[in-house]
Amino acid sequence: DAGVIQSPRHEVTEMGQEVTLRCKPISGHDYLFWYRQTMMRGLELLIYFNNNVPIDDSGMPEDRFSAKMPNASFSTLKIQPSEPRDSAVYFCASSLGDRGGGANVLTFGAGSRLTVL
Amino acid sequence: KNEVEQSPQNLTAQEGEFITINCSYSVGISALHWLQQHPGGGIVSLFMLSSGKKKHGRLIATINIQEKHSSLHITASHPRDSAVYICAVLSGGSRLTFGEGTQLTVNP
Numbered sequence: 001d002a003g004v005i006q007s008p009r010h011e012v013t014e015m016g017q018e019v020t021l022r023c024k025p026i027s028g029h030d031y032l033f034w035y036r037q038t039m040m041r042g043l044e045l046l047i048y049f050n051n052n053v054p055i056d057d058s059g060m061p062e063d064r065f066s067a068k069m070p071n072a073s074f075s076t077l078k079i080q081p082s083e084p085r086d087s088a089v090y091f092c093a094s095s096l097g098d099r100g101g102g103a104n105v106l107t108f109g110a111g112s113r114l115t116v117l
Numbered sequence: 118k119n120e121v122e123q124s125p126q127n128l129t130a131q132e133g134e135f136i137t138i139n140c141s142y143s144v145g146i147s148a149l150h151w152l153q154q155h156p157g158g159g160i161v162s163l164f165m166l167s168s169g170k171k172k173h174g175r176l177i178a179t180i181n182i183q184e185k186h187s188s189l190h191i192t193a194s195h196p197r198d199s200a201v202y203i204c205a206v207l208s209g210g211s212r213l214t215f216g217e218g219t220q221l222t223v224n225p
Contacts, residue, residue, distance in 0.1 A: 031211060043203065043215040056212055091160060095211075106150070106213075108160040 006092050006109035014117050018080040021112045024073055025094030033106065034067055034077050035091040043091075049075065050097070061086075082116045089113050120144050123204050123216035130223050136191040138219045140204030143185065150213065151178050151189050152203040160203075163189070194223045 005024040013019055025032045033048040047057040052069045060067070064083070069075040079086055093106040121142045130136055140149070151163040164171050164178040166187075171178050175194075180187040191198055204216040 033211075033213075042217050043205075045212055045214075048211055050211070056210060089158060093160075105162045105165045106152075107162065110159055113158075 004092055004094050004107050004109035006090075006112050008112055009110060010113045010115075012115045012117065013082055015083055016081045017116075018078065019082045019086075019114060019116075021077040021090050021092075021114070023075045023077070023092030023109060025075070025092070026096075026107055027073065029094035029096050029107070030072075031095040031097055031104075032069060032075050033093045033095070034075070035093065036088045037091060037111075038088045046077070046090075079114075082114075084116045087114055087116050119217070120214050121204055121206055121216040123202075123219050125219060126217065127220045128222070130194050130221070132195055132223055132225050134194050134223075136194050136198075136221065136223075138189045138202050138204075138221070140187045140189070140216055141185060142187075142204075142206045142214075144206065144208050144214070146182075146185075146206040146208045148207040149180055149187050150205040150207065151187075152205060154201040154203060154218070156200065163202075165207075191221075196223045196225050199223050 007022045030051050034046040035043050037043045045059045047067045049069045067077045089111045091111045092109040095104050095106050098104045124139045148167040150165050153161045153163050166180050175192045177190040199222050201218040201220050203218045205213040
């Protein structure tokens, strides 16, 4: 397996533009997570899905952020409109749920570095 | 006070030294993760544990649930171990809360 695949790896955009980040989880994994990492706040959970259903989106900063998982092999994180404070590295991770029903060891993608000018 | 606190924030060691990174947390958890973030930015999951001890190569992770404390040990440290080590706790479903990380530098 190629691991968790994220695209783009780098994105530079201007304030107000729409940004779409993409993630392909490991085949067979039933959990998918979106994290954001900044110098100021470190790593933060934005949202996670279980079997394509959003379970916890309490970390999504505001209405400008939205995430979808239309099928088991694809997820998007969209920011519209983007602002300079959204500049960060966005990580996607996937996991295979354990028998107790929770997520297990995570496999992270390489991250998407977003710069909003 | 953060829910997850790591110490030290920065650690410099000489090659071959035994290294310990500590993590304390204040919430009830179902599991604890240790992650490694390479200088290039990639994140690798090292351990997930909910009790006792786990070992993988030169890395050992321990957790004491009663004391709400975990340690990550590196034996015979090597410059390639230089990275940021992040502790994260699993509570409330599958939500991870992260520590701020420990920057480890191992000099040859």
